[in-house]
Amino acid sequence: MAHGIDIGYFRCRLALLARGLKTRYAELAHRDFPTDTPSRLITLIMTVLDAVIDKIDSADEKLLQIYFRLISAYQGNLAYFDNAHKEQTPRGLIVVLEGLLARISPGALFYAAPQFDYNYGIATFSPSTNLSLEHFLTEQERNKLPSISTATIHLIMFPRAERDNILIHSVFGHEVGHLVAANYLTAEQNNTEYLDAFKSAVSEILLIAPVPSGVSQIQSIKHVASIQNALSKIRKRAMEELISDYVGCLLFGPSALFASYEIFALEDLDLPPSGDALYPPARFRLRFLLEILKEEGFVVSIQELTKTSSIAKSDISYFSATHRLIEKVAALVGDDTDTVVLNQDPINKVAYDWVNNSLLAAKPLIKSLIPADLIFDVTTFASETPYLLDRLALNVPPNELDVYPNTRSPHWQSALNASWIFKLHASKRSGDKIEKFSLGDYEAINRLCLLAVENIALQQEYKSHMAS
Amino acid sequence: MSAPNQELQKAKLLDYAFLAAKAERASAALIANTPLSPEDRSVLNEASNFLRQVATGAEALSTGNYQVGNFTRAMEALEVAINPLEELSSALNDRDISAVLSEAADMMSSKINGTNGERLADTELEDAQLFKSFFDLFYRFVLNKIDQTNSVAILGTHGRFDGATLIAA
Numbered sequence: 001m002a003h004g005i006d007i008g009y010f011r012c013r014l015a016l017l018a019r020g021l022k023t024r025y026a027e028l029a030h031r032d033f034p035t036d037t038p039s040r041l042i043t044l045i046m047t048v049l050d051a052v053i054d055k056i057d058s059a060d061e062k063l064l065q066i067y068f069r070l071i072s073a074y075q076g077n078l079a080y081f082d083n084a085h086k087e088q089t090p091r092g093l094i095v096v097l098e099g100l101l102a103r104i105s106p107g108a109l110f111y112a113a114p115q116f117d118y119n120y121g122i123a124t125f126s127p128s129t130n131l132s133l134e135h136f137l138t139e140q141e142r143n144k145l146p147s148i149s150t151a152t153i154h155l156i157m158f159p160r161a162e163r164d165n166i167l168i169h170s171v172f173g174h175e176v177g178h179l180v181a182a183n184y185l186t187a188e189q190n191n192t193e194y195l196d197a198f199k200s201a202v203s204e205i206l207l208i209a210p211v212p213s214g215v216s217q218i219q220s221i222k223h224v225a226s227i228q229n230a231l232s233k234i235r236k237r238a239m240e241e242l243i244s245d246y247v248g249c250l251l252f253g254p255s256a257l258f259a260s261y262e263i264f265a266l267e268d269l270d271l272p273p274s275g276d277a278l279y280p281p282a283r284f285r286l287r288f289l290l291e292i293l294k295e296e297g298f299v300v301s302i303q304e305l306t307k308t309s310s311i312a313k314s315d316i317s318y319f320s321a322t323h324r325l326i327e328k329v330a331a332l333v334g335d336d337t338d339t340v341v342l343n344q345d346p347i348n349k350v351a352y353d354w355v356n357n358s359l360l361a362a363k364p365l366i367k368s369l370i371p372a373d374l375i376f377d378v379t380t381f382a383s384e385t386p387y388l389l390d391r392l393a394l395n396v397p398p399n400e401l402d403v404y405p406n407t408r409s410p411h412w413q414s415a416l417n418a419s420w421i422f423k424l425h426a427s428k429r430s431g432d433k434i435e436k437f438s439l440g441d442y443e444a445i446n447r448l449c450l451l452a453v454e455n456i457a458l459q460q461e462y463k464s465h466m467a468s
Numbered sequence: 469m470s471a472p473n474q475e476l477q478k479a480k481l482l483d484y485a486f487l488a489a490k491a492e493r494a495s496a497a498l499i500a501n502t503p504l505s506p507e508d509r510s511v512l513n514e515a516s517n518f519l520r521q522v523a524t525g526a527e528a529l530s531t532g533n534y535q536v537g538n539f540t541r542a543m544e545a546l547e548v549a550i551n552p553l554e555e556l557s558s559a560l561n562d563r564d565i566s567a568v569l570s571e572a573a574d575m576m577s578s579k580i581n582g583t584n585g586e587r588l589a590d591t592e593l594e595d596a597q598l599f600k601s602f603f604d605l606f607y608r609f610v611l612n613k614i615d616q617t618n619s620v621a622i623l624g625t626h627g628r629f630d631g632a633t634l635i636a637a
Contacts, residue, residue: 062489062607066482069614073478125476132479135486135514138507195534217530217565218557222550224529229547276474 007061014067015056021075022049028078031085034094037111038084040148041127045074047145048131070132077130080155084113092166092450093158095457096412100176100251101154103371108152114160121157122175124182126150154179164443166450167420168262170248170255177247180369181240184362197357201235201350202228208346227347234351235358237278242288242359243366249292250367253376253413254302254322255420257289261329270338272348280352281341287333288359290326297378299326308386318389321424376413384410388418392448393428399452399459409459412452419449474617481614484548488607491515495600498579501587512580515603516573521545522553523569530566552605559598572599 029042052067059067083089089112101110108124115121127149128134133142142149156175162168188194202224211223248256264282271281293299305319342348367375388398388410398415400407423445426437494508495515504512521538525546528536536542553565560568572595579592588596 060489060493062492063486065611066485066489069485069611070482073475073482076475123476129483130476130479132482132486135483135490135511138510189540190538192535195539199532199534216557217562218550218554218560221526221529221546221565222554225525225543225546225550228529228543232543 005061005064007059007064010064011056011059014064014071015053017068017071018049018052018056021071022046024075024078025049025081028081031081032087033084033111034086034089034091035098035109035111037109037148037153038081040109040146041153042081044127044146044148045077045131048133048137049074051137051141070136074131079115080113080157082113083160084111088114088160088163090158090163090166090169090450092453093156093169093172095454096169097156097172097176099457100173100374101179103374104176105152105154105179108154109148110154110156112156112158114163115157116160118159118161119157120159120171120175122178123155123157124179125153125155127153164446164450166446166453167255167416167423168259170252170259170416170420171263173248173250173252173256174244174260175248176251177244178240180247180366181243183369184243184366185236185239197354198228198232201231201354204350205231205346230347231351234273234278234348235354237273238280238352238355239358239362241280241285242355243362245285245289246292246359246363246366247370249289249296250370250375251413253296253378253381253417254293254298255413255417257286257293257329258325258420258424260286260289261325269332270341272341272345273351280355281338283333283335283338284342284352286329287338290329290333293326298381301378301382302326305382305386318386318421318425321426322421325424376411376417380411380414381417384414385418385421388414388452389422392418392422392445395444395448397448397451397455399455409456412456415449415452415456419445419452478614478617481548481610481617485607485610485614487511487515487518488603488610492600492603492607495576495596495603498576499588499593499596499600504580509580512576515599516576516580518545518549519569519573519599519602522549523566523573526553526569527566530564548610549602549606552602552609555605556598556602559601568598569602571595572602575599 025042025046029039029046031038033039049071052071056064056067094112097110097112101108128142131149133145133149137145156172158169158172205227206224209227211220215223245256245260248260264286267282269281269283269286271279273279273281290299302319302323306317306323308317308319339352342352384401387401391398391400398418399409401410402408423437423442427434428437428441429435490507490511491514494504494512497504497508498512521542522545524536525542528534528539528542529546575592575595576599579586579588579596
């Protein structure tokens with residue numbers, strides 16, 4: 001690794017590189033971000049870059065090689081600030097997430113940024129870890145950094161093209177669920193039941209793929225470690241995604257399934273865990289989401305609501321199309337091709353047997369970890385969404401229940417679910433005719449829903465302000 | 469949705485790289501009997517703790533007893549250390565890996581927290597050399613791993629539309 005480089009030359013080269021990057025961060029520092037988290041993080045990174053420049057003078061060749069990679073990594077982080085300003089982040093999303101995160105992860109900071117990949121995500125980090133500060137700076141130096149260096153920060157990412165598609169932002173319940181999943185999985189790591197199940201799962205795979213005879217101690221350890229790491233990662237990733245799906249359903253109701261269906265339906269539904277992401281097959285997840293909706297009573301409720309009529313005097317209930325979608329998903333997940341694919345690989349098979357057992361035990365505990373008033377229950381759904389659908393049919397935001405002057409705010413989840421149901425209905429009354437929605441009509445639903453969610457949040461804020 | 473992000477993995481590797489480079493340098497100072505700075509002592513303490521975690525992971529997998537301290541942390545340490553350890557295996561002379569690593573870590577802890585100026589005894593010198601060699605190999609492995617996590621080469625590609633050119637060809 002030691003190349004015998006000209007240390008003096010490269011000290012200067014890296015100091016200039018660090019200064020150049022600091023200037024790029026300075027250019028972003030005063031953008032109009034929806035929260036002050038990005039600005040504070042940028043200030044921290046600029047302070048750390050100053051420390052890099054200071055330390056370069058005494059760095060040996062090994063450290064110089066690390067500094068180059070450190071500065072390169074910091075440059076990569078620019079992407080998370082470039083478009084995190086107000087113009088490129090959806091207001092409705094910020095309002096909803098701010099409220100949820102304040103309850104699920106009190107004290108943590110957050111910000112949202114669009115990304116170029118088509119993927120939603122939440123990255124929870126402490127700058128101290130993400131900026132690799134622990135062994136770069138001494139404890140004394142770390143103590144002098146801005147306080148945000150030790151904060152917990154949630155970075156919410158979404159595909160840039162979906163910025164205004166508030167309906168599909170229902171998947172953010174899943175992203176918030178990752179925080180609950182992380183707490184659950186950290187807590188289980190060292191309990192006896194988990195360790196016994198882990199050991200038993202590894203033993204099961206070792207029966208199929210035993211340690212080759214005659215190998216050295218280190219090769220034997222390496223063999224077991226490779227099986228164990230693969231098993232642990234597949235199981236952990238599955239648990240993370242499925243627990244998050246569960247939380248997403250509890251927080252967002254049926255809209256969590258609708259948004260997931262839109263994202264998954266065009267993918268290979270039976271793709272087994274692969275790459276670093278190790279996602280469970282999409283069909284497996286849709287099956288799990290549908291099960292949750294059944295358990296929580298939403299499927300029966302939607303079926304019941306198909307019997308209701310609407311203010312727009314449509315021939316069929318708004319809920320019929322939603323019911324048909326649920327039947328379509330039920331047919332998709334009735335096919336077990338995903339399980340067949342999983343069972344073809346011994347590690348996947350053992351990991352998913354373990355996941356199925358773990359989820360049964362995990363669900364009641366996960367539910368108890370979520371503040372009860374955040375859970376969107378079926379009674380609220382059934383009582384609020386029909387009324388809000390009538391407002392949508394009149395091209396009015398679904399943000400009020402009852403009749404003026406005795407109006408009240410619905411739950412924001414009701415506004416979101418009503419908007420989905422209206423979207424799935426996909427037709428409107430025009431005079432005596434029923435017309436199919438145009439693309440503009442679909443976009444209008446997003447705008448009405450965004451207005452409703454923001455308005456509901458404002459009303460709540462106003463009420464709590466007046467009460468205090 | 470929400471795959472483990474590459475940046476966090478790289479950040480952890482960079483942190484390991486700092487630990488490895490500084491631990492190797494500080495252990496060289498200890499071997500040469502030159503005074504240790506407060507940072508050297510702190511780094512050697514943390515490096516010793518890391519080595520103990522690796523030893524715990526190796527012991528758990530060798531004996532099948534998973535009820536060992538923080539099992540998950542031990543496995544994480546072992547996962548990242550296993551390749552350097554394999555390279556070091558000839559120096560281990562068929563001794564029990566877990567015992568050798570624990571012994572080296574304990575010796576370093578006792579020396580950095582003891583008095584200054586004492587020369588290392590022969591057996592201590594052997595442990596210190598093993599410690600230094602491990603962190604040198606660990607540094608190389610981690611840096612290599614960081615470079616592998618880069619999705620594109622720093623130089624040498626035509627650009628992001630290479631695939632399109634190939635299809636057209």
